[in-house]
Structures are given as structure tokens and as C-alpha cells.
Amino acid sequence: MSPRYEPKEIEPRWQQRWAEARVFSPQDDDPRPKKYVLEMFPYPSGSGLHLGHASNYTIADVIARYAWMKGFKVLHPMGWDAFGLPAEQYAIEKRIHPSQAVEENLRNFKGQLTLLGGSYDWTRELSTTDPAYYRWTQWIFLRLLERGLAYQAEVAVNWCPALGTVLANEEVIDGKSERGGHPVVRMPMRQWMLRITAYADRLLEGLDRIDWPENVKQMQREWIGRSVGAEVVFRVEGAGEFKVFTTRPDTLFGATFCVLAPEHPLVARITTDAQRATVSAYVEAAGRKSDRDRMADAKEKTGAFTGAWAVNPATGAKVPVWIADYVLATYGTGAIMAVPGHDARDWAFARAFGLPVVEVISGGDVTKAAHEGEGTLVHSGFLDGLPVEEAKARMTAWLEAKGLGTKAVRYKLRDWLFSRQRFWGEPIPVLHRADGTTVPLPDDALPVTLPEVPRYEPTGTGESPLAGVDAWVNTRDPRDGAPARRETNTMPGSAGSSWYFLRYIDPRNAAAFCDPAKERAWMPVDLYIGGTEHAVGHLLYARFWQKVLFDLGLVSTDEPFRRLFNQGMVVAATYRDAEGRVYPREAVETADGATRVKATGAPVTTTLEKMSKSKKNGVGIDEAVARYSGDAVRLAGLFLGPPDAEKEWTPNAIEGPWRFLLKAWRLLVGDEDGPGVPLTDAPATGALRKAVHRAIDGITKDMEAIAFNTAVSKLMVLLSELQGANPLPRDAAEAFVTLLAPFAPHAAEEMWAALGRAPFVSVAPWPVADPAALVDDTVTLAVQVNGKVRGDVTVAADAKEADVLAAAKGVENVRKHLEGKAIVKEIVVPKRLVNFVVR
């Protein structure tokens, strides 16, 4: 065997040995404590994995490997989130079946992940598109249906004509589809919904019990958007009444008009004949506007007077009732009381239409702007003189006593739109019987599998392509044989990903989605790793399903992810010309401070953007591994910067880590000129021993803190210490290889073998630093005069303060700066510095 570093030969060999020996497959009867380390499973797209993914997966892998070495049995599985739009789009483009597209992409992804030497338990691999898996997605749906948490409704949905489907709110950005940027319009349609709003309070409360980044918790809190206030009844003269929701019941005396959403059911009834034409025109115009247009018009207030007057229950005064599209039909009661003195939106509306503004809270100037802050109630009858908070409580109590209103809580969170008019998703396991009833299929009829169809492009009519497959659609109710049609909507991509972490625990169970004993043994996930882009989508849905399963007694914990870690994305230079065309790095050159396209000389702008194929700024994993090695790619991704920060990839980011690997290899294994440095069994002493233990101590702390960039740097420092020793003490060499193992596992295994140790260093015990080796006998302190460093002094670590001061004063350059001055203060910071304050 050549002692040269030949990654192409050694890396596949170790990958195979790990798999054969099932090194990373935890056994249920293993008595060691468990650690469940999970990264958000990938969506296997056609473009494959680039170095941005590599960096993310390496972070999780290092954590999992470290846990093994710390003596845990570790569950670190991998699978595929393969249903949904992108796979279907890709298949349509390539004119192949989605299942075939998924299979190809999945094989490609797995191959690329393997190149990096991830410590995955591949025996637990799963795909959301596997009928054996989605059978249980459908099963959970039936439980939701039984509990009344799944229902059908005619709702205004985001219909995207280009994609031929309905999209969730978070899939729509600025009135365009998140994928593809196609226009989206509002349109009523029959849809399946999940009643996530029923869990709003519990989803909020649970956040206080989990170790997640504060910004993600905050995003979820804002998304749920809990508001406490009151519902107040306004009577309309001669036409019944309507309710408004307000968080500021204290300002009721200042409500000088009311505004209904254009879609409010009362609008037609209360509008006077004189106003009917104006109102109808406004309602119609508002209905035509997409959300996008409404947003674009947000700055200008528009509206129309209905001609109706309502009674302010506090003042008894008649107030005009308007309609305006700044009031949303879908929030609160779809109607508001307008308090222009203390609400900026109402103020703007009042100003636009010349409506009266009344001050009811002192402290501002309501003729210039709405005063939304604190103050004392004025012009408010029995509330006068009270502070805001007290006035809210007093007014709410008064309304309740008079039967004019109640305390109320409202949420921004909407129910989860759970159906898609597409082929590539889990069929919703429901039948529409000929007698007009809609019934769930019995559990033993699951899974409802997708048919093989020649055509699966969207129909564009709002119906799923499944609707056209007569043989599949027309069926019989298995209970009584009555004719029925299958539900043709499918589930959204976020269905299968809402519970997959449970399936990894018991992936082949045909009798249950997961064995309860195994579930208790492994849940919750100890560390969940993924990007912030899922902060309010996936992470909220998964928490919701988990709580439902918990309520059904099917799982042991109501929060699935104990700790969440957000890894930062990897960005790279993107080159764009004036027309917006992108160019790969090789196609541009920089000269005289300007970057131009090599071929045409056209100037390009350079921006840092997330790596992706479409921006031509990514580097494929295969490519990088072929040129360097899997270990080098791992090290480079980690060394780039802090795992939770955005990191910039440049072509030579890999050079340093690569050279480090070569140096370590040459030292411990050798090169074409011969074997590595001779070893000695005599233990390391002196400075070398200190260096080893300092590295163990520092790297261990970095591992716990997930600070891998500095851990790699400490490995580099330790290596250069080792390079100074000949012969090299075996214990020092072994410590280095053990510390290296989570980061560069293939090379570490090979070095471990070269040191004569039996495999596998990947699961060898993590070394422990000897505290005695960390203390120094002497310390060097900086000596400052008036805060400026003038020299340094080396003293015994346990030197007395007086001796330290004496020694510091003896330093020549310090003496020069002290000469002729009076010392007014002497500061000694043990082991750090001495500071003389002089005058």
C-alpha cells in the first residue's frame, strides 16, 4: 500500500466498512443513553447537492459523530421529502413520471451524501412518496378527521393559473408564486382545511418549554399573532347590528366612525339607496383586486360611505358606517370601530375623507398624528383620568355588564389549507358517495395509492389530474359496496414532513406508524438542524401534528424538537449582466476594479447570494470531492465560519483545510518518500503534553458550543505542535487522530490504522483533558502604563501581587515610562496584565 494520501481509494473503503459493520446503526437494546440528532431531510431536486448543502449536512454529521464518541447511542437517520411541486415540475419538463424522477434524484442525492462520509443509519432510510410510508400519513389524516380537525370549506384560495394549483399563503410572495414567480389570484374553491387554529394557544405555550433560537420563537409568536381585546356591538339604525373586534376598548369614546370590510355580509343590507351605486362599485373593484394590488395600494386609503349610521355604545352618538379594503374580511369580525385619534390607519382614513377626530388619551397632538402611546383618558366619561391599561379593563367590564360586548381573543394564524389540485401528493383517503355524503375510508383500506397514469399535467380547471382517471376515481365504499368517487385532491408537501421524525424510530413497522415503546425510548429529537426558511411553515405544522398525536395518546411528548439549531446558508459570488443573465465564475474576469464577461467584455455586477444551480454560483459536491476529497470538503465547509452564520464560499476556501489534511497525513502515515514520523511509546511531556491537553479542552468546549470553525483551527494549531516532535509520542498522535475523527473521518480512520489501532476511531472514546496539564507554572503578563502596553513580564503562576508589581516595574521600557511620574494606582489582573496609572 502506498503511504500517499489517496482519498479516492480510502474514502469509499471506509464508507463501505462503516456500512458493513453497522457502526452507526443504534440498537434498541443498547443500554447507553440515547441522542436523536436530526437534520431537516432534503427535497431531492434534479440539480443535485452543492457545497452549501455539504456544509449544512457536515454540521449535523459532526454533532452525531461526536455524540457517538461521547458514549451515546445515536439516531442519525436520513430520508427524502419527495412529494410536491418541484418533483412534479421537473418530471413534466423531462417528460418522465414523477416517481421515476424521484428515484433518479434520490439515487443521485444519496450518492452525493455518501461521498461526504455521513454517519447515517441508512437502514432507516425513508421516502415520503413510498406507499408504505404515506399509508401512515393518510392514517394520521383520518385521526385528524375523526377529531374534527380536518374539514372541507369553500374558501378564497391563492389560485395560480400557470402552475394549475392552489398555493398556501407562505408559498405566495408579493402576489407571485414562490416557485417560478407566476401570478396568483384569489378565487373561491372547495378545499380541505386543518384546524390548526384550535391549537393556537398550545402552540404558543409550548414555545416557552423548548430550547430554540429566540428569533424563530418570535417568528412563530408573530405568525400566530394572539391579540387580546374585546368584541363590541354596534347597532345600526333600522338594520340590526354588527360586532367589531378591538384591542383598544379603552378608546371607545373616541370611535367616530365604523368601517366594514367590503365583503362583510351586512354591507348590502345597510347601504342606503342614495349610496348603493357608489358602494356596489367599490365592492366590485375591491373584489377584483388581488392581494398584490391591495398591498401596492396600502399607502392610500380608499373607501365608500354606506349611508348607514351606527350607535357608539359608549357615547350614544351616531357614527357613519363606511366600507374600505383596509379592513380585512378574514380577521376579527371583518369590521372595526375607527378611532382616528389613536390609530394611524384610522387617522389616515379620517384625514382622506374629512371625518372627525377626537382625542381620548392625552399625551399627543391628534391634529397632527394619531397618538398610539400611553397617556391618560380624557373626554371619556367614566374612564377619565385612568391610565390605558386600567381603562381597557374598566371598559370591557362595563360592556359585559351592559351586554354590549365581551372580552375576546383573536389570532392572525389561519387554518391550514391542506389540499392541492395536483397529482404528486398523498391522496386524501376520503370517498364522496353517490348519496352525497363524504366519508373517510377505513384504516384497512390504506394506503390509497396513486394510479399509474399517462398524463399527470395539471388540468388547469382547478381539478387534480386524478379526476380524469376514471378507473381510479370511480370505486365503491368498502363498507357497503355503495358507489363512490374518490377524493381527487392530494395533500400538500408539508404533510409527509410533519411526522417523519417518528417514522425513523421504527421505519418498517407495518402495524403502526411507530411502536410506542420505541417512540418513548427515542423521542423527543434532541437536536434538530435546519435553516430558518422553515421557521413558520414546517416547524409549526410538525408541532401541531405532534400535539394532536399526543392528545390521542399515540406519542409521549407534545413537543417534537427539544433543541433547534439554525445553520446559516452558504452564499457565493453571483455575476449578473445588465440583462440579468448570470455567469459562472469561470466566465468572468476582474481587471482594473471592474468585473466583465470574458467572452464579450460586458460588465457584470457581483452580489453574494445563496448557492443554487439557477444562479450558476454553486459548486457540485461530486466535483469538489473529485478534485480534493470528501474530508477536505467537510473541513472547508466547517472552517468557512460559524455554523449559524451566513458564510461565503470562495474557490480557494478549500485550500487551507486541504493542506492541513496533507500535512497531517504526511506526518502520521507518510508520502512517496517514505513513512511518517517515528513514534515512541514514551508519553508526551512538557510543552507537547500541554498542547495536546489544551487542544482537547478547547475542542471539547467548541463541540458543546457548536463552534466548529474554531475547533478546526485548534486542530491546525495542534498539528503544528506535533510537527515539532521527533520521535512523536504515540499518545499525542492518537489524541490528535481522535479529535480529528468527527471532522475528517476517512483520513482519521486510515491514520488510526497506521498507528496500529483497531477500527473504528469513529466510535472511539472522546479524549478527556487532564486539568493538571492545563495549568502553567509561569505566566506572561502585559504591563501597561496608563492603559498602554509598554512591555511584558513572565512570573510564576502563583506569584504574589507584590512580586508581580516589582517585576513589572523592573521591565526596562516600563521603567522609562514610569520615570519622573507619580504612580497613583496599581492594578493587577492575575494571569492577564498589570496597569500602572501615573501622573
Next chain:
RNA sequence: GCCGAAGUGGCGGAAUUGGCAGACGCGCUAGGCUCAGGACCUAGUGACCCUAAUACGGUCUUCCGGGUUCAAAUCCCGGCUUCGGCACCA
């Protein structure tokens, strides 16, 4: 507009949470090796001043301006910039 995070050499980034700013790496410079180039090895490398000197020494420097302190990248006040999230939610 509101909320949150961050601004440190030519570049990516360190800094025990108030104690020698710039670890480690890239790049660059010089030397070695080589027919040569690459690779590799060794050394140097924040800016400015003093200097024959890369010695000795000095001044400045963590986005900008103030402040607290013996001491500030770190704490406080004001401002600027960048990046995320929300965006008529009453």
C-alpha cells in the same frame, strides 16, 4: 413603516464576555526545491512615523460621533450601513 441580528487587516474570520485586537486560514512577498511551471517546504505580512535596518521605539486602528472606566471590539447614548422577518391583523 415596525421588529430582530450584524458591521473587526487585501479577504474569510478569532478574541476566556470589560483585561496584550487581529488566533487559524486564504492571498501576497522573499528564500528553498525544480530544466521550468505547479505542488511542496521555511520565513515575513494591520496602517503610519522614526531608522542604514525587517533592530530599538513611537502614534493610530474593531462602521461614525459622544460617554462610563485604571482599562471598551465588548457596556451606555445618538447616528449610518447591510442582512433577515412582518407588513393595513384593528
